[in-house]
Amino acid sequence: MTVPGRLRIVGIGPGGEDWLTKEASRSITEANDLVGYSAYIDRLPHNGGQRRHPSGNGTELERARHALRLTEEGRDVALISGGDPGIFAMAAAVFEVLDRDPRWRGVDIRVCPGISAMQAAAARIGAPLGHDFCVISLSENLKPWSLIEKRLLAAASADFVIALYNPASGARPRRIHDAFALLREVRAPTTPVVFAHAIGREDERIVIETLGATDPGLADMSTLVLIGSSRTRLIPRKGAAPFVYTPRGTKDF
């Protein structure tokens, strides 16, 4: 039996209407129901008969099931995700539910990609992701810390630029310190490091430091951390923060 409703898993970017895609905007406008973490739902304008289902953080699987259940009632549902739903956000949670429970596999599902925090942070400061890079979540809620260490070491040793998501939380404030201790064993103290907090939102704040001299405690749960490669460079400017970028190649600098 095909379910009559549909599900759009919609990325609204890290903050600010300006980074919404046309597809995301349309999916939100057309939906009967908006489901999502309350902080994301609150960013969206109210729209007549549309129902809103805000939920707490950290309940991704239950939120995904709730959205899928609504499609059984024939609803057109937008499951709202920060950033890009496909990058440490809601899309994987939905597919985990489908994987465990076949009953919703007939639902018309589409992922609407969005601007992820690393892209927004990169755009603000220059082009730090201009060369090969790795993207790692420091959250150990769903994976062992030993695997995170292995990946940090592999990424650092092969001279990737590194983007760190979920660098800290109230429950594990020391892990970003552990990560930096490990990175400092492999990478030069002069390596540029960027702390990009709440990009696109009112409390946006960007700090550019070096790996050797910085306090990793600058990262909180709303911070995206970028660690440069050995080629990442700063371009000084008069009266403004320097640009940070990674050249496209290794042959010319």
Place this chain on the structure above:
Amino acid sequence: MTVPGRLRIVGIGPGGEDWLTKEASRSITEANDLVGYSAYIDRLPHNGGQRRHPSGNGTELERARHALRLTEEGRDVALISGGDPGIFAMAAAVFEVLDRDPRWRGVDIRVCPGISAMQAAAARIGAPLGHDFCVISLSENLKPWSLIEKRLLAAASADFVIALYNPASGARPRRIHDAFALLREVRAPTTPVVFAHAIGREDERIVIETLGATDPGLADMSTLVLIGSSRTRLIPRKGAAPFVYTPRGTKDF
């Protein structure tokens, strides 16, 4: 002296108006001049007095200089980039020019992020980037092949999902075969592999294979290749291609 014009480095996504952000749309509409690779410029609607400066592929630095020179004439310039300008696209080329030549550092420059090919490909098939991943360009135009090998090996050994940009070109059709030979030494033959060709464009084509059984020659210069981690899974569907996704953690499957 501050230069009167301004430069917007605008990401238009991998194809299709639907993935343009509001900021990108506005920056294109407001510009006096559009500069970019002709295939990208051709995608944009014509707009009255706006001047268009299409150029060939592979001339990034010259294209960046041309855009910066136009700002000296007080022009509002949109430098058009495929995907996200910050990910293997035009932004790094602009900052390379600024790094070498200080004269344009006073220009009002902003990067407008866009949906990159890996995000569009991921959205089409499920959520393959739902966990830690690495992004590698296979182009050896600007870096030695030995470094690419080192990074492939590091990424594969630490069980990252891997997104490969620029997997092949007329000048180096065998490198994707070399890359797969290396990956096959480290990763299981059952690892899901996705070839996503021209996503969002008329000739879009997606092939889902396994590392062990596939022909890497399926990749051409318009293909984004995704290699799963050991956790990447397929969800079968009736009458449709399977979903491909990577669970958020390693603890639950």
